Amino acid sequence: MIYAYWGFKPASPDSVFTTYxxxxxxxxxxxxxxxxxxxxxxxxxxxxxxYVGIALVLRNLWVWLHYAVLAMPRRGGRVILLExxxxxxxxxxxxxxxxxxxxxxxxxxxxxxxNMSLRCSRPTDQLxxx
Numbered sequence: 001m002i003y004a005y006w007g008f009k010p011a012s013p014d015s016v017f018t019t020y021x022x023x024x025x026x027x028x029x030x031x032x033x034x035x036x037x038x039x040x041x042x043x044x045x046x047x048x049x050x051y052v053g054i055a056l057v058l059r060n061l062w063v064w065l066h067y068a069v070l071a072m073p074r075r076g077g078r079v080i081l082l083e084x085x086x087x088x089x090x091x092x093x094x095x096x097x098x099x100x101x102x103x104x105x106x107x108x109x110x111x112x113x114x115n116m117s118l119r120c121s122r123p124t125d126q127l128x129x130x
Contacts, residue, residue, distance in 0.1 A: 032087055033059050036094075062090050 010016045037055040040048065062085070070085055071078035 029059065032062075035087070036091055058090070058094065062087060 010019075033052075033055045036058045038051040040051060042048065065085060066080050066082065067078065071080050
């Protein structure tokens with residue numbers, strides 16, 4: 001990959017790569033936070049700030065779930081498997097409202113999306129089954 005810079009004298013090409021890589025992570029975080037933000041037309045700053053805060057908590061919950069629950073531990077670190085819980089799937093789960101007014105909520109099954117099971121590294125430790 002080619003990097004262009006002007007007025008900046010990096011120590012090495014690796015430092016430029018590291019800087020751009022960190023920046024990409026920050027941009028992805030903001031993009032996902034914006035996708036998870038509740039849409040509103042209110043002009044009240046407190047409500048708008050609350051919605052941004054909820055989106056940030058939701059994004060951080062998704063990151064924590066991947067690291068602490070869904071990652072596969074191994075020697076030398078954890079293997080993060082993003083396909084176990086996609087960001088879009090989490091947003092879809094959060095946006096669904098319960099179908100019944102009483103009792104336990106039921107989730108609709110859009111084209112087999114919930115027909116997957118998420119497993120730990122050992123087959124006997126099943127996390128949940130949709």
